[in-house]
Amino acid sequence: MVRYIGERHTHPQNHPTPSSIDLNEWQILAADRVDGRPLLALIVGCRDLHVEYMSGTGKRRILEHAEVGQV
Numbered sequence: 829m830v831r832y833i834g835e836r837h838t839h840p841q842n843h844p845t846p847s848s849i850d851l852n853e854w855q856i857l858a859a860d861r862v863d864g865r866p867l868l869a870l871i872v873g874c875r876d877l878h879v880e881y882m883s884g885t886g887k888r889r890i891l892e893h894a895e896v897g898q899v
């Protein structure tokens with residue numbers, strides 16, 4: 829059963845980057861996960877998506893940036 833997959837929101841930037849508020853919030857959420865799996869975070873910008881995993885220790889793994897509209 830999936831309780832919580834991750835976090836997503838939008839930024840009014842062409843190429844979005846997470847703010848310090850985002851990173852702090854993601855780390856709290858990731859550390860609170862009981863299954864130990866990383867949090868999946870997604871920011872939708874005007875042209876790009878920012879997608880990354882964050883572990884409970886705060887370790888980040890930024891995934892490929894993808895242009896919005898390309899598949």
Ligand SMILES: [Zn+2]
Pocket residue numbers: 837838839846847850871
């Ligand atoms: Zn943000």
